[in-house]
Amino acid sequence: MRAETQLTETASPLDVVKPVRPGATAAKKPSILEWIPFAIGVATAVTLAFRGNGYVVQVLTSTAIFVVMACGWNIISGLVGYVSFGQVAFFGLGAYIAAGLIVNFQLPWYLAAAGAGVGAAVVALALGVIMLRLQGIFFALGMFGLARIGQIAATSLETTGGAMGETVPTTGDSLSTALTVIGLACAAVILTWFILRSRFGLQLLATRDDQIAAKGAGVNTQAVKVKAFCISACLAGLAGALYVWNIGYVDPTSAFNGTIELQTILMVLVGGIGTLWGPAVGAVLIALISQVLWARFPMEQQIILGSIVILVVILAPGGLVSILSRFGWACRRPVWAPSTGNTAMQTPVACQAGAVHPDGILRGEGLSKHFGGVAAVDNVDLHTESGKILAIIGPNGAGKSTLFDLLSGFARPTSGKVCFGNRELTGLKPHVVARSGVARTFQTSRLFPSLTIWETVLLASSSLHESRQTAITETTRILAEVGLLNSWPDFPERLSPGQQRLLEIARALALHPRVLLLDEAMAGMTPQEIARVHAVLEHAVAQGCSVVAIEHVLPAIAGLASRAQVLDFGKTIAEGVPAEVLRDPVVIDAYLGVGEQQYGNN
């Protein structure tokens, strides 16, 4: 039985790459086996290209083009989770760029296709910065709007033949066309594979699962999204260019055809959105079905395709690949793996070196945050001391987590500033703050359902370290330190709540922070787990790290903290040594109300 975890809040928008059943770990089978069906498919395609009649070759070509389209859509909609209904905008753009280059400049087809891909990516760069600020259905519909604008623009432009389009001289025979396109389809699939094996892929999946947590782990989510958007647009543009090269005609209605969008989406849905093999499998299947439909049921095509979309969404939203993955096939393989060797001997380096270092001081001066008329944080001063632990306590709604948001860059202060050493952090993006040495955990666990335990920490580590080897070594050490190394290939949902908190702390430590902001990190932990956290914190503190901990479980922190600061209604109401602070009548009043002064604490 799966435990009811706090992870429901961080469920990915598509609930897609379902973790394997409890009891199993991620894919056991070697990856080469997965490539065999792929190789067979490619070999079949090539054979058909040589042996088949003109029509078969035509079907092959158009299927391969759809594979490219599907892989492109999968990257932005599946891997990043930004479902787009306007991929055909880039398809049409690529088609027109290629047509324009061939007709007006007589460029050979491969240069025209390259131009189309590059052009689409450039346009995507400009558009992505704007469009990716939208979320969910707004992004989907906004992209749809863009596709329609593209179609209207193409209809109005006389140079490209206006509404009825123009002929584009084609070169090459159908065999070479088919082979080229098949080759590009393979390249698209291999590209997806590369992405999923790289840290970029990790960043994509993390962004999809939980953007806030990703930022906290040092991932520049905006850059990641835009990159993915550009890659996806480039693939769509290439597909469009190939389409034009194949058909020899370009017109707005075909180039920006809504049915292409429908089929692409359907292909990836059926195959398995967000997976490696999904687009290719779905593309081949649906392309063949479409050919049947075109021949036998031309008038009912869209009814059938639309019904398949609905059925898939209701019955099997993860597509074929998700069904296969329940049996252990075609699961996503984890990125990289822990280094072997004796890690226990080496001293874990959790914090950046330097004992008492003035650079390591985090200071908040006069911080305020107003939401409308409400002051969540009201003129709070705060400072950390190297190698010491500061406890922040206060009743619910006192503004403690908001304060953390201000310190870590997740919220902009209405007034006041945040300084770190001699740098000012006010207004910097959260991922920049994270990489500068201020790492945090979150009040409710924000873990990534799609990433394994290993990858969760690796994500943070690899955003800090350029070198792959360093990242691997560091991640191994940190996991060993928190005692999670043995479950490295598992998914976080298998962990107990306390272990999940430990994982979050490990993720924060991977950023080599000088200041660690822990937000109720010990909530839900067993005494053993609390002891382990204490050990970790003591190590960190010994390296010169300073810790700011928000806590409700007062005994847990009272022993460790050297200072405590109490907030109520956004203001600091007391500050000093924990024992004294807890006996302060003002503090007791804030927690328990008037008339309970005789209640002593600790």
Next chain:
Amino acid sequence: MLHDYVLLTITGLLWGGVYLLMAEGLNLIYGVMKVVNLAHGDFIVAGGLLAVTLFSTHQLSPVTALPIAGVVLLLVGLAVQTGILERLAGSGSQAEIRTLLATFGLSYIVSNVALLLWGGQVQSIPFLEGSVNIGSLAIPENLLVCSLLAFIVAGAVHFWLTQTISGKSVRATAQSELGAAACGLNIKLIRAVTFALGSGMAGAAGAVMIVLIPFQANSGGDLTVQAFTVIALGGLGDYVGAVFAALLLGLTQSFTSYFLGSNAAAATVYLLFIVVLIFRPQGLLGRAGRV
């Protein structure tokens, strides 16, 4: 010149009424269920084409056809909601995207069915083709009548939403599903009623619009975006905002069409749509979420 401007303003405002009727159903559905029905435009087209059939075979005027088309599409909406969308009820953005994809597929089904039933030709109803002359201004009669009808239907629904218990239940559910359930309201029933009603309004809008512009089976997609632009501009789920937004859209279309041609006018709708989504998602009045 002035004469032209006045005429453009009047026709623009009248068209606003029509856009309002188009968009209200969508607003109702979005307000309660946070679902954008991508097949909305196709429902409108179906209602319109149905009115054409009623006109050509039974000589029913569009005014009579309006409630019939409304009822037919209401039943269709009910079927869709209980058969498809209710099964997708999940939580948060997970359900949103899935529902969006489902209605995306539905849109193709509906337009294809319309194609099979009514063929691919563009159709319309020759109704009230004269003009009402006010001074030197010739205002198309059918636009006047249709706009009036649109405002009446819109007003009736607004009355229902604000003055009756059932209407208030719907608004309550839109504002807080949990709270409404805690009050003992049958959320499933309300969702079904809302979607059915929204679809019915789309059908009625179609019967009105087909008198003004010709439709064919594939015209639905653009209509959906126009409707969505209106509700986005007015603030998603904001009923009063939608009125202002519809009038604004009508004026914009009227003037852009005259000065820049109809291609530019079509593009303007989409541009407006994107601009609103990005820069002012809470709508012009900034009161998003209040039905």
Next chain:
Amino acid sequence: MAQRNTRKTLVWLKSAMPVIALITLFSLAATSLWAADASKITVGLSITQTGPFSAPALFELHGYQLAADEINQHGGLLGKQINLIYYDDQANPSTGVQLYQKLITSDRVDLLLGPYETDLVAAVAPIVTRAKMVMPALGANIGNYQGQYPYLVQAIAQTAQYMAPVVDLAAAKGYKTIALLVQETQFPKEVAQGIRDGAAKKGLQIVFESSYPPGTTDFGPLVLKAAATRPDVIIGATYLVDAEGIVRAAKAQNVNAKIFAFTIGPVEPEFNTALGPAAQGMMGTTLWFPTLKTPGNAEFVKSYQAKFNQMPDYHAAVAYSALIALSKAVQQVGSLDQTKIRDAMLNLSFQSVCGPFKLNHTGLQIGYSSYVLQWQNGKQVLIWPKDAANATPIIPHAGWN
């Protein structure tokens, strides 16, 4: 335990259903990639069955079908029955290209017929030429028949001729000014050029000219602007839907002119159904009329009516004549050699129901000509040129009330 197993099976089945469905369809797909038939002569084409151009295109299809039936009744072509294969190109040039590729390489048709209208003809011309198959085309624009596509022959009158009799009629009545509304697609643009040339020759002046994109539905602003120049004649180089839209807008704004004429629009019965009384007095161009005294015309009209339960229009007539012309050429050659058939067609000269069918050496149609029709009291009549007319023209337009 058993319950758990049943549940597991059910879950498995539920998820497997889409897979099974897909695999079934997949196998259907595999079987459809093979096809065959040899005892018939297949004639292939794509036609616009859906979309805004479908009304006239369907008439063309019916014309082809009637001709095929008649040929089959008289013993078929080269002793074999004709089988007509057609697909819907949705007025989409790229779809048309793919369909013709399918017809040529997969269906392996013996003969080809052209799709509806100029843009589609232009799109498919290259592959037809590459495949070296002769195709009688119903595309009116002359640009395609300049020799670059030697296998294309024009089976319809040239575009420039379409509006010539209207300009003629206007000149005969002494009118001086024309407002021209042109759809931004190939055919109307070339019609407009023909009107400009004709007007210059006949001494009329074009005082207003504006184009609009296809798919425009609201003509109010455009008509308003045209009306401001007070033209004698308003001509639309249009298809059906825009013609209707312009008439509606003119009526709604009470815009008056002495002649309203449209290229394609008034010739369709749908024009009258959609506009009702507003169609009164509207003029249009046609390449054929039921009352023309061409050989076989009366029989053509009768058999068409019997088979399709509607009156034919000129699209049906030219299509019918096109397939007849093709079959004549094939019979003459005695085989399916495409080059020989093409040569035979270039030398063919016969009286079809549309008039004299004759091609020049690059395949341009030089025999057919155009006529003016008008809607009078819910009926179409031919009003110009005088010798072919069967009614007197209602000129000037009587106003909108």
